[in-house]
Amino acid sequence: MTTTPMLAVDLLLALAALATAGQCLLLPGLFRAVANLMAFGLVMALIWVRLEAPDVALAEAAIGAGITGALLLTALGQLPASQRSIQPTCDRPLRLLIPITALVLLIAGVLWATVLALPKPGLVEEVAAVLPKSGAEHAVTAILLNLRGIDTLLEIAVMLCAVAAIWSLQQAIPPPALGDHYPGLPTLARWLHPLFLLMFSYFLWQGTHAPGGAFPAGAVLGAGGVLLLLTGSIAWMHQRDFNLLLRWLLAAGLLLFLATALGGLLMTGTLYGLPPQLAGYFIMAIEVATALSIALMLMAFYLFGRPGAPR
Structure with a gap:
């Protein structure tokens, strides 16, 4: 009974990571890219928590979301206003986002099932x-x-x-x-x-x-x-x-x-x-x-x- 909610949380985090990464790469405007990158860092911190690595999660939240985001926002403020809005050359990447996401999820699911079936000797x-x-x-x-x-x-x-x-x-x-x-x-x-x-x-x-x-x-x-x-x-x-x-x-x-x-x-x-x-x-x-x-x-x-x- 306890594994089903956690599985739903894991899938939600995976989708959130893919969504924020996709928006960072495909949406127009540098500010949106930086904001989504910071959100991606926070999602990765939660993923590390689920992987029982709180020390890595803390470093990811502080560096990946906080310090890197502040550095990019500060660099963005140094650019002329004309360079802060980058428009995509075509909308084809946006149309390909859904099938690419579905393919990535399918491959990730197959790899996850394969890893679970492997022996875990470890050290x-x-x-x-x-x-x-x-x-x-x-x-x-x-x-x-x-x-x-x-x-x-x-x-x-x-x-x-x-x-x-x-x-x-x-x-x-x-x-x-x-x-x-x-x-x-x-x-x-x-x-x-x-x-x-x-x-x-x-x-x-x-x-x-x-x-x-x-x-x-x-x-x-x-x-x-x-x-x-x-x-x-x-x-x-x-x-x-x-x-x-x-x-x-x-x-x-x-x-x-x-x-x-x-x-x-x-x-x-x-x-x-x-x-x-x-x-x-x-x-x-x-x-x-x-x-x-x-x-x-x-x-x-x-x-x-x-x-x-x-x-």
Whole structure:
């Protein structure tokens, strides 16, 4: 009796994801595309909740729907009015939307039935066997920061490369004066920031024994920082004297990850092989440094260029 309502919810979420994605690609106007992209991010967050991955759902909601949407809306505001309305060249894609959606649903249904029929050996027993020596109490944290730490290291490296690519395009420009249009927004941002800090600390602590950790914590703190940055409350990120320190803080998570990987190679003979008696301390340091770096990387996207350079 309980599976039928959940099946209906899953199908509704699948249809909502397809609908928002289709509207993002096919409807005219850039604002509609961004709005549907943000809605798609929220739907994906709900899908991750249904897949019992709340940590990924939090990151998707904060980054996919919130921060990315705000970045695209801000970029849209920089375009001339004539470039904000893109009309489709023909209505054929709209006519093909229904049959394409039906075909995708049919293929997804066949794949879903096939996956359900496959055996599910997994690595649950193997992970549970090494969990006491990993330095973390939760399997997700142990996998991301120890057993498969190289994957997380590469993810942080990709984010840092994205920051470097944006900074290479131009010098930083002043943040938009949103406080002039919304006088209460700067005050609201300052009042909400302690809540962002509290949630940041909570997710870091939760990552030791439950889904959470550096990425959700960094996403939440970065979202609060972006809100302050867009209201002009963080002018120090544009100052030349802070430029060098900001670069080191952005790279802190990646540098500590690399140092840990090389340290494990020296101590155990295996790249990223953490000694069991020290693994917990390494993971705690990596969590804090990585979360702060992720938050600053997300904020650095909204500097719209390289900070501290003379204009």
